[in-house]
Amino acid sequence: MRVKICGITKPEQGVAIADLGATALGFICVPTSPRYVTDLQIQQVVQAIEGMPVDRIGVFAHTTIELICQTVKVGGLTGVQLHGGESLEFCDRLRQGLPEAVEILKAIRVKTTTDLDQAKDYLPVVDTLLLDAYHPGLLGGTGHTLDWNLLQQFNPSCPWLLAGGLTPENIQEAIAQVKPPGIDLSSGVERSPGDKDLARVAELFSNLKRSGSYLSHCA
Numbered sequence: 001m002r003v004k005i006c007g008i009t010k011p012e013q014g015v016a017i018a019d020l021g022a023t024a025l026g027f028i029c030v031p032t033s034p035r036y037v038t039d040l041q042i043q044q045v046v047q048a049i050e051g052m053p054v055d056r057i058g059v060f061a062h063t064t065i066e067l068i069c070q071t072v073k074v075g076g077l078t079g080v081q082l083h084g085g086e087s088l089e090f091c092d093r094l095r096q097g098l099p100e101a102v103e104i105l106k107a108i109r110v111k112t113t114t115d116l117d118q119a120k121d122y123l124p125v126v127d128t129l130l131l132d133a134y135h136p137g138l139l140g141g142t143g144h145t146l147d148w149n150l151l152q153q154f155n156p157s158c159p160w161l162l163a164g165g166l167t168p169e170n171i172q173e174a175i176a177q178v179k180p181p182g183i184d185l186s187s188g189v190e191r192s193p194g195d196k197d198l199a200r201v202a203e204l205f206s207n208l209k210r211s212g213s214y215l216s217h218c219a
């Protein structure tokens with residue numbers, strides 16, 4: 001199973017979290033976020049995890065293709081997560097501007113099943129979908145879960161991650177109910193925004209290992 005831990009700000013925490021088993025680290029490139037990091041800060045974490053088998057995903061919203069491409073280059077990112085109201089046309093233009101190997105993830109903030117229908121419109125222009133909770137005042141890192149019942153029929157033809165309010169405590173229930181191919185956590189494994197709680201990250205992986213689905217996906 002793909003496990004992305006988002007909101008990394010410190011090189012030593014990036015190394016420890018990759019070591020614990022994360023398959024992707026996320027960096028918040030949205031200046032209004034308390035987890036915001038610059039391209040140079042990302043570069044420092046990426047240098048620290050060099051050689052470790054972990055994806056490096058930059059999270060963007062309401063920005064330009066030029067800035068995203070620049071951050072990918074300077075930060076050494078392997079993927080870009082679009083977390084605002086990016087149009088299909090924006091995603092398509094971004095695809096043209098990025099090296100082919102760079103993964104594009106589109107985050108969808110889910111309120112109703114209509115959002116899930118619209119998520120599928122992105123399939124031709126992105127690689128991966130990420131389903132997050134809707135919050136009227138925050139784009140992400142809200143700590144709120146979305147209504148997992150809405151996802152019973154969600155089975156897109158691309159990889160996807162479940163996000164929104166996941167914690168070491170609720171992860172087994174989320175996996176049993178939703179059966180996502182991947183998960184994304186941020187505030188549920190933090191001491192404060194941008195400061196990850198390594199004991200909670202370790203607890204997450206130990207709970208995941210107890211879950212049969214995690215082991216079978218990792219085998």
Ligand SMILES: O=C(O)c1ccccc1NCC(=O)[C@H](O)[C@H](O)COP(=O)(O)O
Nearest residue numbers: 006033139140141142143164165186187
């Ligand atoms: O985390 C942020 O501060 C953030 C700010 C602006 C846009 C996106 C943001 N986070 C995106 C993520 O991928 C989070 O991991 C996702 O929203 C889940 O967060 P949480 O509910 O805290 O687990």
